[in-house]
Amino acid sequence: MRTKAATIAFALATLLSHGPSEAAPLAETQEPIKLAQFNVTDADFITGVFGGVLEKAGYNVEYVKVDVTALFTALELGDVPMSPAIWGSLQDLIDKTLATGKVEKKGTIGVKVREGWWYPNYVADVCPGLPDWTALTKPDCIKALSTPETGGKIRYIGTPADWAPFDVERIKSLGLAVEIVPSGSPAAMVATLQGAVQRKQPIIGFGFVPHWFYGAGQGSFVNFPKYDSGCRTDPAWGINPKEIGDCDLAEGEIYKLVNIAAEAKTPAALRILDAYKISTDDVAKGIHQVEQEGLTVDQAAAKWLEANEATWSAWLK
Amino acid sequence: MGFPVGRALGWAGLALLLVSTVGRSFLPEPLYVWPEQWRIDIATPISAAMNGLLKETEIAGFLVRDGTRSFGEVLGVPMRLLQSLLSSGFLIPGATPAETLRLPPLSWLGLVAAAVFLCHRLGGFGLALLSAATLLYCAAFGLWAEAMLTLASVLVIVAVGFVLGLALGIFAWRSQVFEAVASQIYDVMQTMPVFSYLVPMLLLFGFGPVAALVATIIFALPPMARATTLALRRVPSEIGDLADMAGASPRQKLLILLLPSAREDLLLGVNQLVMLSLAMVILASMIGAGGLGGEVLKALQALRFGKGLEAGLAISLLAILLYRICAASAHVRPRQGQRLFQPRDGATVLMLLAVPTALGFVLPQLAHYPDSWTFTTNRLWTALMDAINSRWGDDLEAIRVALVVGLLQPFRMVLLDLGWAGLAGALLCFGAALGRNWLGLGAALSVVLIAALGYWDRTATTLHLVIAGSFLAILFGLPVGMLSASSRRLHHVIDALVDTLLTLPSFVYLVPVVMLLGPGSVSAIIAIAAFVFATVVRYADHALRNVPPALTDAAAAFGATPWQTLVKFRIPVAFPALMLGLSQTVLMAFGMVVVTALVGTTGLEQETVTAIARVDPGRGLVAGAAICALAMIAERFLTALAERTRCG
Numbered sequence A: 001m002r003t004k005a006a007t008i009a010f011a012l013a014t015l016l017s018h019g020p021s022e023a024a025p026l027a028e029t030q031e032p033i034k035l036a037q038f039n040v041t042d043a044d045f046i047t048g049v050f051g052g053v054l055e056k057a058g059y060n061v062e063y064v065k066v067d068v069t070a071l072f073t074a075l076e077l078g079d080v081p082m083s084p085a086i087w088g089s090l091q092d093l094i095d096k097t098l099a100t101g102k103v104e105k106k107g108t109i110g111v112k113v114r115e116g117w118w119y120p121n122y123v124a125d126v127c128p129g130l131p132d133w134t135a136l137t138k139p140d141c142i143k144a145l146s147t148p149e150t151g152g153k154i155r156y157i158g159t160p161a162d163w164a165p166f167d168v169e170r171i172k173s174l175g176l177a178v179e180i181v182p183s184g185s186p187a188a189m190v191a192t193l194q195g196a197v198q199r200k201q202p203i204i205g206f207g208f209v210p211h212w213f214y215g216a217g218q219g220s221f222v223n224f225p226k227y228d229s230g231c232r233t234d235p236a237w238g239i240n241p242k243e244i245g246d247c248d249l250a251e252g253e254i255y256k257l258v259n260i261a262a263e264a265k266t267p268a269a270l271r272i273l274d275a276y277k278i279s280t281d282d283v284a285k286g287i288h289q290v291e292q293e294g295l296t297v298d299q300a301a302a303k304w305l306e307a308n309e310a311t312w313s314a315w316l317k
Numbered sequence B: 001m002g003f004p005v006g007r008a009l010g011w012a013g014l015a016l017l018l019v020s021t022v023g024r025s026f027l028p029e030p031l032y033v034w035p036e037q038w039r040i041d042i043a044t045p046i047s048a049a050m051n052g053l054l055k056e057t058e059i060a061g062f063l064v065r066d067g068t069r070s071f072g073e074v075l076g077v078p079m080r081l082l083q084s085l086l087s088s089g090f091l092i093p094g095a096t097p098a099e100t101l102r103l104p105p106l107s108w109l110g111l112v113a114a115a116v117f118l119c120h121r122l123g124g125f126g127l128a129l130l131s132a133a134t135l136l137y138c139a140a141f142g143l144w145a146e147a148m149l150t151l152a153s154v155l156v157i158v159a160v161g162f163v164l165g166l167a168l169g170i171f172a173w174r175s176q177v178f179e180a181v182a183s184q185i186y187d188v189m190q191t192m193p194v195f196s197y198l199v200p201m202l203l204l205f206g207f208g209p210v211a212a213l214v215a216t217i218i219f220a221l222p223p224m225a226r227a228t229t230l231a232l233r234r235v236p237s238e239i240g241d242l243a244d245m246a247g248a249s250p251r252q253k254l255l256i257l258l259l260p261s262a263r264e265d266l267l268l269g270v271n272q273l274v275m276l277s278l279a280m281v282i283l284a285s286m287i288g289a290g291g292l293g294g295e296v297l298k299a300l301q302a303l304r305f306g307k308g309l310e311a312g313l314a315i316s317l318l319a320i321l322l323y324r325i326c327a328a329s330a331h332v333r334p335r336q337g338q339r340l341f342q343p344r345d346g347a348t349v350l351m352l353l354a355v356p357t358a359l360g361f362v363l364p365q366l367a368h369y370p371d372s373w374t375f376t377t378n379r380l381w382t383a384l385m386d387a388i389n390s391r392w393g394d395d396l397e398a399i400r401v402a403l404v405v406g407l408l409q410p411f412r413m414v415l416l417d418l419g420w421a422g423l424a425g426a427l428l429c430f431g432a433a434l435g436r437n438w439l440g441l442g443a444a445l446s447v448v449l450i451a452a453l454g455y456w457d458r459t460a461t462t463l464h465l466v467i468a469g470s471f472l473a474i475l476f477g478l479p480v481g482m483l484s485a486s487s488r489r490l491h492h493v494i495d496a497l498v499d500t501l502l503t504l505p506s507f508v509y510l511v512p513v514v515m516l517l518g519p520g521s522v523s524a525i526i527a528i529a530a531f532v533f534a535t536v537v538r539y540a541d542h543a544l545r546n547v548p549p550a551l552t553d554a555a556a557a558f559g560a561t562p563w564q565t566l567v568k569f570r571i572p573v574a575f576p577a578l579m580l581g582l583s584q585t586v587l588m589a590f591g592m593v594v595v596t597a598l599v600g601t602t603g604l605e606q607e608t609v610t611a612i613a614r615v616d617p618g619r620g621l622v623a624g625a626a627i628c629a630l631a632m633i634a635e636r637f638l639t640a641l642a643e644r645t646r647c648g
Helices: A002-017 A041-056 A068-077 A088-099 A133-137 A139-145 A167-174 A186-199 A229-233 A267-275 A280-291 A297-307 A309-315 B003-025 B043-055 B064-088 B108-140 B144-174 B176-191 B194-205 B209-234 B237-245 B250-261 B263-279 B281-285 B291-301 B305-331 B343-359 B378-418 B420-433 B437-452 B456-486 B488-503 B507-517 B521-545 B549-557 B562-593 B595-599 B604-613 B617-647
Strands: A033-037 A061-065 A082-087 A103-120 A128-131 A154-157 A178-181 A204-209 A219-221 A252-259 B090-092 B101-103
Touching (some): A033 A041, A033 A082, A041 A297, A068 A082, A068 A088, A068 A252, A068 B194, A082 A103, A088 A252, A103 A186, A103 A280, A128 A133, A133 A139, A186 B507, A267 A309, A297 A309, B003 B420, B064 B144, B108 B305, B144 B176, B144 B209, B144 B291, B176 B209, B176 B562, B194 B209, B194 B281, B194 B617, B209 B281, B263 B281, B263 B305, B263 B488, B291 B305, B378 B420, B378 B456, B437 B456, B437 B617, B456 B562, B456 B604, B456 B617, B488 B521, B521 B562, B521 B595, B562 B595, B604 B617
Parallel strands (some): A033 A061, A154 A178, A154 A204
């Protein structure tokens, strides 16, 4: 009795790891394709929509919950074959992964990402001249945005240590009186700003859209000199002739990355990935549905698929 | 070492610290800041070596990585089976979508019924009620699938950890040499920040539950192994003699007599195993384990405090339930001639599981707990947090700034001014004063090495967080511990609170604190204090309870008031145990300081977190080893001091 049960269990278990793969309508295999979701609404929504289209094409999709940085390792090793939601701000990690030769970049999905110094709208009252960056050099503004612990400098809520906002270079080259307070993690960063906004306390910190908090219409971005590739390499470029980095962050993109070895296994999925495009507005709407209206990511993705049938059916051809 | 000489050396050490701090302005600067040109860098070669080992090294034509991955696959089979059975159902891919088989998991109703039945047989009505409450809580708050996923992982981890820990503990009991070596390794396993080895685990074992399994085992195994060795040692020798007299073979002696006799102490190890596994749940979810940890993270990213708290409490409840089940199994007294579980019990369980699952094909509410039957308190908590923030937010911010500028920053400056040379010298003196010359030498060398790596600045930051956090915890924890030791009823209540605090993921209360107080040292210290508080209460309670009642009776007979009894009798007698508690407290504080990196601290712990993000294993390991070394130095010194007060 016991051995029989064990045998059945073992057989089931083995079946789970091997499946026959013959030609099928569009999907070559019923083995689930693993897509990564990292508990960040915008990326998860983008991935959710992509997964939804794959399912319409006949694939099985399995969502794996991971941390963003672990995802790069997973892409390199092929554990996760593709991802349509890689933020361009992770340039270092992207370059490192592409350098291994195992991962390929397949272009952008069409969503424009804006990152930079974010301030709630009421701060413009104490710092007239915002969103222009020169407003941050006026003594009254500096005083309003500082606290005793920053010793007369503006208190700026910085990013987690591994992001690359080039704040140090910007502060130095533009001669700003700013003290960066590290936030440790994205949750802490947003929590700090949310807390201050609720108290109507003047504050400034790093922000990015599309995002449920920064994109909710209660704040704006500071306009530094517009980015150009010369800014990061040539000191002569820009306002300060002796230093680099005297500019804003580049307007970012969201990239699609795919593991080269995995490409061969599911060419149809790859064609769909190539064709995949979604607009910034759609993503913002999806985020709003999840965060403000309480839908799950799956439900919001399903709504998008319903509303955009013409678009995604073209990708399946 | 004679006592007067020891004392003199102790004072000499303190004097050295004082001179070093005060004399910064006229003593050579390199004694305080290791000169940059002489700094050594071992992080880069380690990273290169690790990346090479993990990604490219071949042994006999096979990549090391492929070997460990295959091993991981084998380990993963029972885990995935259990997960599919309990939580996600089975997906058996066929050739076409039509042929693909999807089987639902076991019905939630069936699992609750089976669990209640088993717990009733094992531990009576109380345990059955607890299991029903825990499982229905998970279902009602929409956390069923995730809870089952976490449960499946924890069951496998505890099973593997139990067997492995038992085996290692038995070896250590048999061989002194093995024990001495193993003890050092256990210390490293327990204090090395998990963040440091998270990424190598990923590289070695791939994605999903197995990497998390191995990482958790590394963290949770040492207490089990240590408890086994201790348990076997404490078995009265008469039992061993009895076995010899009866002619038992060594194996029979161990399995039939010694281990069962040592049940109580083994239970302590199992308790730690369960608690630590659940403590790792959040970190494990960062490398793909999913489950309740993932739910907590997801909720807190979106600042949904209520949902985060609900998921966190689910983790705590599961921990308490599992521990109580283990305790009940250990305390079971089977009736004469009857086994605890009859074959008909097995049949009942199978039926309880099978019937609702089968019905689930017809009634979908039985297969998957319906969303419409769930509710959440999220709105309540968000409203509460908003109210607190609006009403007291400004005042709290003012208090925070005052604390930072007036207390914490100066304290950190003092630590910085201690200088690595002063600290190393003082540690040498203290080691000699306690009669542990090797400890003093090792500690001094570690400090010198840390300074040579250029980490002295960060060390001062980490130390000021740990010391301030421990101090705060002791300030509040000691009175509560004393309270708990004085009354049985209070003890039960406080015990439950301590259990919850130890298993509730600290991120759950950290993020609301950050919303009110911003990132940085104050939030970090509150986090450390909250976690360590539970340890202090537990140890203080245990120490004071173990004062022989005869002593307190004698004190009462002499007409001492309760206060006098406490201060002049109980505390002095409990002092060695309290000192031991202090050393464990400090160890816990060091463990917690790594999590504070997630709220913007800038010490050694920040390096470990940055290293994960940059996938730079060398940096993480070196910073982690530094924290590890500091923790072990603190713990060993305090333990040595505790032993001194016991004898002297």
